[in-house]
Amino acid sequence: MDIPLSLAGTFGEIRSDHYHTGIDIRTDGKEGLTVRAVAKGYISRIVVSPYGYGNAVYITHADGYVTLYGHLSRFNRAITNYVKSKQYAQEKYQQDINVPPGQFNVNQGDTIAFSGSTGAAEGPHLHFEIRDAKNEDPINPLLAGYKVVDNLAPIIKGIALYPLNDSSSINGSHQPLYIKAGKINNRYVIAANTTIHAYGSIGVGISCYDIAEGTDNRNGPYIKILKDNNDTIYYSRMDELSFATMRFINGHIDYAAMHSRIDTIEYSFLQDNDKLNIYKKIVNRGRINCKISKNHAMEYVISDYNGNTSTLAFTILGEEKKPPIYHDTAKYLAIANWREPFNYEDKGIKIQIPAGALFNTMHFHYSMDTLRSNTEISPIYNIQNENTPLAINYTLMIKPKPDLSDSIMKKAIVVRLEGDRKVSIGGTWSNGYMTVHPKNFGRYAIMLDIYRPVIKPVNIFKGKDMAHDKEIAFEVSDNLSGVKYFRGTVDGKWILMEFNPKNNYVYYTFDEHVGKGAHHLRLVVSDEVGNTSVYTTEFTR
Numbered sequence: 001m002d003i004p005l006s007l008a009g010t011f012g013e014i015r016s017d018h019y020h021t022g023i024d025i026r027t028d029g030k031e032g033l034t035v036r037a038v039a040k041g042y043i044s045r046i047v048v049s050p051y052g053y054g055n056a057v058y059i060t061h062a063d064g065y066v067t068l069y070g071h072l073s074r075f076n077r078a079i080t081n082y083v084k085s086k087q088y089a090q091e092k093y094q095q096d097i098n099v100p101p102g103q104f105n106v107n108q109g110d111t112i113a114f115s116g117s118t119g120a121a122e123g124p125h126l127h128f129e130i131r132d133a134k135n136e137d138p139i140n141p142l143l144a145g146y147k148v149v150d151n152l153a154p155i156i157k158g159i160a161l162y163p164l165n166d167s168s169s170i171n172g173s174h175q176p177l178y179i180k181a182g183k184i185n186n187r188y189v190i191a192a193n194t195t196i197h198a199y200g201s202i203g204v205g206i207s208c209y210d211i212a213e214g215t216d217n218r219n220g221p222y223i224k225i226l227k228d229n230n231d232t233i234y235y236s237r238m239d240e241l242s243f244a245t246m247r248f249i250n251g252h253i254d255y256a257a258m259h260s261r262i263d264t265i266e267y268s269f270l271q272d273n274d275k276l277n278i279y280k281k282i283v284n285r286g287r288i289n290c291k292i293s294k295n296h297a298m299e300y301v302i303s304d305y306n307g308n309t310s311t312l313a314f315t316i317l318g319e320e321k322k323p324p325i326y327h328d329t330a331k332y333l334a335i336a337n338w339r340e341p342f343n344y345e346d347k348g349i350k351i352q353i354p355a356g357a358l359f360n361t362m363h364f365h366y367s368m369d370t371l372r373s374n375t376e377i378s379p380i381y382n383i384q385n386e387n388t389p390l391a392i393n394y395t396l397m398i399k400p401k402p403d404l405s406d407s408i409m410k411k412a413i414v415v416r417l418e419g420d421r422k423v424s425i426g427g428t429w430s431n432g433y434m435t436v437h438p439k440n441f442g443r444y445a446i447m448l449d450i451y452r453p454v455i456k457p458v459n460i461f462k463g464k465d466m467a468h469d470k471e472i473a474f475e476v477s478d479n480l481s482g483v484k485y486f487r488g489t490v491d492g493k494w495i496l497m498e499f500n501p502k503n504n505y506v507y508y509t510f511d512e513h514v515g516k517g518a519h520h521l522r523l524v525v526s527d528e529v530g531n532t533s534v535y536t537t538e539f540t541r
């Protein structure tokens with residue numbers, strides 16, 4: 001880009017269910033800034049999508065790396081024409097094109113596209129990523145030598161302490177202890193009047209973020225070190241990540257605290273099941289063994305990529321006498337060992353958790369609520385607890401109430417209930433069960449989607465002269481299963497309609513495919529279960 005490098009997001013930042021695998025480059029809150037190739041190579045992949053990285057370009061370089069440029073508003077003219085010819089040939093808006101070498105060769109500094117906010121971007125920025133061409137794994141782009149203006153040290157918000165088994169305790173309790181941090185004379189300290197007494201195997205976690213001049217963004221620090229009596233027991237550095245083990249992030253954070261939006265706390269110890277590749281040094285899996293009357297002088301050292309560093313020192317005091325062993329009195333149905341596949345079956349439900357999906361061995365339970373509305377056709381099942389994390393999806397099979405015809409079941413989907421929100425996760429109907437593969441525990445039920453999607457014209461009406469309009473836009477929505485399919489035609493011929501899920505707009509930008517004169521427009525929209533709405537009208541141009 002043609003502006004100084006300022007980041008709205010760093011590599012390895014903690015996001016929901018994944019790490020951020022690139023850097024987010026600020027674009028002054030604007031779209032349409034020139035995006036240039038960072039080095040010589042050829043364009044190897046082009047993606048057009050309303051989700052994820054949105055419109056994206058991948059360049060393969062001779063030195064074994066691939067660079068990725070995401071959330072683009074548009075491509076350069078040659079790529080735009082290439083993509084559009086594919087879209088019209090296939091009558092398909094979304095594209096994921098593997099481009100053969102030699103089609104688009106680029107030199108360093110060539111304009112490939114213009115920045116935007118397409119896909120999952122919350123605002124305008126450029127997502128830039130470097131991947132190893134061999135295994136597609138992402139590498140911290142700052143390792144390539146790009147200089148970021150940042151002379152400010154990371155902020156430490158607080159720490160948390162966790163008893164890790166039934167015989168360990170913190171301040172006499174089996175619950176985690178959360179402590180806020182403050183700054184005195186350039187060093188972080190824990191809140192005054194806080195003492196930490198511990199016994200047995202415990203772990204520590206930290207809430208921290210990095211800041212830089214000229215931006216409000218809270219970015220992820222680069223290095224996190226925890227020392228116990230001056231010995232490093234935990235050292236993580238965000239140099240590379242692996243897409244294959246990405247979801248192990250869920251076991252490396254205080255999932256319950258993040259899920260209930262209390263705070264983002266990262267553990268400085270490992271769960272029983274941990275496959276992340278961010279650890280450079282780890283002693284006793286980062287677990288601290290607290291003995292009677294033995295103190296631990298702890299210190300966190302947190303640095304950003306430029307080496308600006310913050311420290312936080314605190315002391316863990318050994319208990320004076322052994323505390324009682326904790327007894328979990330909560331009811332459970334079975335023990336699910338994280339190393340082994342776990343299967344559970346009851347009257348209307350089957351659950352299959354694959355080996356390695358859980359982070360620790362756990363007490364399994366589920367509960368059942370009765371029907372509350374006539375859109376539900378099964379009880380609501382509360383599987384385990386929405387605050388229990390998973391590294392791999394499991395299989396959930398739910399039986400609907402009896403005697404429903406196959407034609408009714410065509411309208412059925414499994415819905416995840418998140419507070420008042422209903423999130424469709426689809427499902428297949430076979431052998432008397434609806435089967436889904438959720439990535440979360442929590443509340444699930446089968447529901448019927450019997451309503452068609454709604455099509456609301458935004459700027460068109462019957463007989464309108466659209467000579468001065470740039471586009472034709474509609475707002476589309478669906479009550480439950482979601483808009484799955486749309487198709488627009490003018491005078492019977494397919495037109496390129498795009499979809500923006502942020503405002504639910506389906507829109508066509510006028511181009512050479514619609515000329516002057518009177519035209520007939522037809523838009524068909526279907527939801528996940530096939531309920532279909534059709535809108536037709538006439539306009540002139």
Ligand SMILES: [Zn+2]
Pocket residue numbers: 009020022023024126127128
């Ligand atoms: Zn990004």
